[in-house]
Amino acid sequence: MKLTGRVWIFGDDVDTDQIIPARYLTTFDAASLARHCMEDADPTFPQKVKPGDIIVAGKNFGSGSSREHAPIAIKAAGVACVIARSFARIFFRNAFNMGLPIFICESLKDAVREGDIIHVDGDRGEIILERTSERFETAPIPPFMQTLIDAGGLMSHVKKTTSLQA
Amino acid sequence: MRETLTQKILKDHLIEGEVTPGQIIQCRVDIALGNDVTAPLAIQAFKELGLRKVFDPERIVLVPDHFVPNKDIAAATQAKTMRDFARQFGITHYFEVGQMGIEHALLPEKGLVTAGDVVIGADSHTCTYGALGAFATGVGSTDLAAVMATGQCWFRVPETMRFIYHGTPQPWVTGKDLILHTIGDIGVDGALYHAMEFTGDTLKGLSMDERLTMANMAIEAGAKNGIFESDDTTVSYLKNRTQRPPRYYHADPDAVYLDVHEYDVSVFSPQVAFPSLPGNVHPVEEAENIPLDQVIIGSCTNGRITDLRVAAKILSGRKVHSDVRLIIFPATQAIYLQALKEGLIEVFVEAGAAVSTPTCGPCLGGHMGILAEGERALATTNRNFPGRMGHPKSEVYLSSPAVAAASAIMGKITHPSRVAGKEAP
Numbered sequence A: 001m002k003l004t005g006r007v008w009i010f011g012d013d014v015d016t017d018q019i020i021p022a023r024y025l026t027t028f029d030a031a032s033l034a035r036h037c038m039e040d041a042d043p044t045f046p047q048k049v050k051p052g053d054i055i056v057a058g059k060n061f062g063s064g065s066s067r068e069h070a071p072i073a074i075k076a077a078g079v080a081c082v083i084a085r086s087f088a089r090i091f092f093r094n095a096f097n098m099g100l101p102i103f104i105c106e107s108l109k110d111a112v113r114e115g116d117i118i119h120v121d122g123d124r125g126e127i128i129l130e131r132t133s134e135r136f137e138t139a140p141i142p143p144f145m146q147t148l149i150d151a152g153g154l155m156s157h158v159k160k161t162t163s164l165q166a
Numbered sequence B: 001m002r003e004t005l006t007q008k009i010l011k012d013h014l015i016e017g018e019v020t021p022g023q024i025i026q027c028r029v030d031i032a033l034g035n036d037v038t039a040p041l042a043i044q045a046f047k048e049l050g051l052r053k054v055f056d057p058e059r060i061v062l063v064p065d066h067f068v069p070n071k072d073i074a075a076a077t078q079a080k081t082m083r084d085f086a087r088q089f090g091i092t093h094y095f096e097v098g099q100m101g102i103e104h105a106l107l108p109e110k111g112l113v114t115a116g117d118v119v120i121g122a123d124s125h126t127c128t129y130g131a132l133g134a135f136a137t138g139v140g141s142t143d144l145a146a147v148m149a150t151g152q153c154w155f156r157v158p159e160t161m162r163f164i165y166h167g168t169p170q171p172w173v174t175g176k177d178l179i180l181h182t183i184g185d186i187g188v189d190g191a192l193y194h195a196m197e198f199t200g201d202t203l204k205g206l207s208m209d210e211r212l213t214m215a216n217m218a219i220e221a222g223a224k225n226g227i228f229e230s231d232d233t234t235v236s237y238l239k240n241r242t243q244r245p246p247r248y249y250h251a252d253p254d255a256v257y258l259d260v261h262e263y264d265v266s267v268f269s270p271q272v273a274f275p276s277l278p279g280n281v282h283p284v285e286e287a288e289n290i291p292l293d294q295v296i297i298g299s300c301t302n303g304r305i306t307d308l309r310v311a312a313k314i315l316s317g318r319k320v321h322s323d324v325r326l327i328i329f330p331a332t333q334a335i336y337l338q339a340l341k342e343g344l345i346e347v348f349v350e351a352g353a354a355v356s357t358p359t360c361g362p363c364l365g366g367h368m369g370i371l372a373e374g375e376r377a378l379a380t381t382n383r384n385f386p387g388r389m390g391h392p393k394s395e396v397y398l399s400s401p402a403v404a405a406a407s408a409i410m411g412k413i414t415h416p417s418r419v420a421g422k423e424a425p
């Protein structure tokens, strides 16, 4: 998987209430959720984000609730992937189950500036910062997660691998 | 051998894989839970599989609690989606408004979860049931859909961190204060991906309600689950209540832990988490005199009967400060009824509190007590993220019911002993 995009920077502990505030949870329509994506962290984000952009954040991204509305909102806003120092565990699960690419990278956050262009090569586990040509490594995707991605998400995986009684 | 409590339970539910920390395994699930926010998404994903039945209609629990009684038309539509699904697929444990409660208070109360279970819930505070000696963890809606279809779920086997509490807590120091202190100590990602195993002589004296409060907040340290070893309190709580036989597990004496944290609780004050992280914890003395606009007592963290008793003890014969709105939410209908019988509701109303039917309501900024810009609340809930209870520029502090009740009277954050003396109930 190869992605190139413009960077938006967020800090540590961006929780799901900031990604998609609970007041919007009366729907799970992706386009409506996208209109409020990251609103409580940066109120102007839904207006300025463009398809293919990349979110770079600090540690514990996506902490808090189990709401899948969070990765849905990010994906529907057009964000190509999220790169963080670490991810909260339910967000991590949800992102793979739904097919939003996420990468763990310790050192990128300090090197990158808002608006920078980065190139992400998911298969080789590397990120190139265009402005400085610096190279960063990402943690490899665990094999089971890769299976989920290849299957096209958890539900397709279940369909393929489990004998279900209709 | 050399296994922790969490690893033992997972092993007995194993379908595929190896129960070694870091490995991904496939497990049997005893109970799967959804609510009015997360179930509709799961139902949509489930329906795309085209199945005519769920894996077991008695092992799925659906509870409308977040935006009910229906807050608006959109919320009503979500609640209806879940209700229709429950009827169509013959889900035994669907709880309608009037019988329901906040899910994590309701499931233990109804005996739907028991010791030794593997429970997944499309709600992050599913970890609450670790108090009963179950492996219980929050997942997303798609996971719930997969479990509804197959009865199975994938997990990454966690490492276990051990938390040992010694000593006798001072008056007004409760399970809530122990867990707030712990999160303050290790941080909001201090237990990321790991299991938290709670033990020590202090916990022997802790009621099941307080244990549920502690396990409830394991997720606030990033944990996969929080779990208590079963003892007499567990056995007597589950007796005549649980619908399936409990299985009691104990960690091996030489179990391998990632690390061990020990606390002497006898020196603890009541704790307060400052905005805007549950890990931003200080002793109440450092929070005193912070003025408040609203106080919330309730939620899946602290809306149980013992919480209401403590609040009533402090509020009895006193009045809520004129600058403060005090809103009290019993967590389930049974708790509400019990509070009514004990005269607690009368105490609350006479003190000038608003008492609500069970709902998540203000805990997640849903309805029934939203904060305006610049307003400040103290709540017995579990999260104080920016905007959690309303406007992104409102503030939430977290505490025990005792601190909340005393603060509601004084109009500012207050140590309970200032209002009600040194003798806690």
Ligand code: SF4
Pocket (backbone or CB within 6 Å): B065, B066, B102, B103, B104, B123, B125, B299, B300, B301, B359, B360, B363, B364, B381, B382
């Ligand atoms: S009371 Fe609050 S934390 Fe508990 S389930 Fe409801 S919204 Fe979640």
